[in-house]
Amino acid sequence: MKIYLIDGNAYFYRSFHAIRVLANSKGIPTNAVFGFVGLLFKLIFELKAKAVVAVFDSKEPTDRHSYYPQYKANRPPMPEELIIQVSIIKDFLKALSVKILQIAGVEADDIIGTIANNFYKEGHEILILSGDKDFFQLVNDRIKIYDSQKDTILDSKYVIEKYSLEPLKIVDLMALTGDSIDNIPGVKGIGEKRATELIRDFSDIDNLINRISEIRNNRIKRLIQENVDNIRLSKRLSQINCNVSIKISLDEIMVDRIDWDELKRLITEYELRSFIKYLPFDDNKLKVSIINDERMLINFLFDNHINTGVKA
16 A cells, blocks of 8 residues: 655645745635645545645654754744644545544654554555755655655665765754754754765765774864764754554554545635546536636636636
8 A cells, every 4th residue: 555644734834935925816825725625636636645644743842852942943933824724634634534643742754654553564555745955864675754745755765866875864963953843952063965075085974983094184183072962962863763653553544534525625625726627526616706806817717728818
């Protein structure tokens, strides 16, 4: 069985920033909803996905915050326009019978890693949907990354070609380079190219630290010596925990109970006209609010492939 695991936070942020300002006639923002729901419909109705899980971060501090309070401290608060849309996205997920997982104090990455690892042991193929390179550390023969934008599967070969390292070594790479998005320190002054060379030469950061005297470049040697604690901390922060206490069966994540009436209601309420085609109704038409704005009219015509003579 092919199982799709969606990094919910990564995708609603991606949609929110990638799509132009979009709202229904009541002024409710729908740009993140449009992008996220478009992904869901592609998975379920075009790729015929049978098993899907959407995983979200919780508001509570995680284990990583307990030993590094600055973790993700540089991230701005979620915009109000996005907060409104998260609950709408979850309504669509429920209507599509997609399993939602969110555990207080547990990061979505760790939930995804654990589920992927558990289903891998059962012999399934897992496709993780996320733009975060952290997940490359999980890639193996049956755990892969699905790039929905390029409709491409990223496997071990891709990781090796891109980083010149095996997937398992990505966490060692991040221990040296850090991650500005998550506020993981790494070693300032060591970029990805130099970090890759060090990991290839010494295999992992433990060997690197134990064999500092063998580093030929004096500047790099000094940086490693001065940042041993930061390197170890950064690896711990970057390592995905695949042993979260959670059990979930294949039956629980099957997409087999779609609530078509609720789906129709949501599409109608938020005026997501381009998704009407996925509904199994005879006339395939829905009543929508009166279009009283020129831009909304143009959007509607483009969504329904009607020639307007106007360039997008």
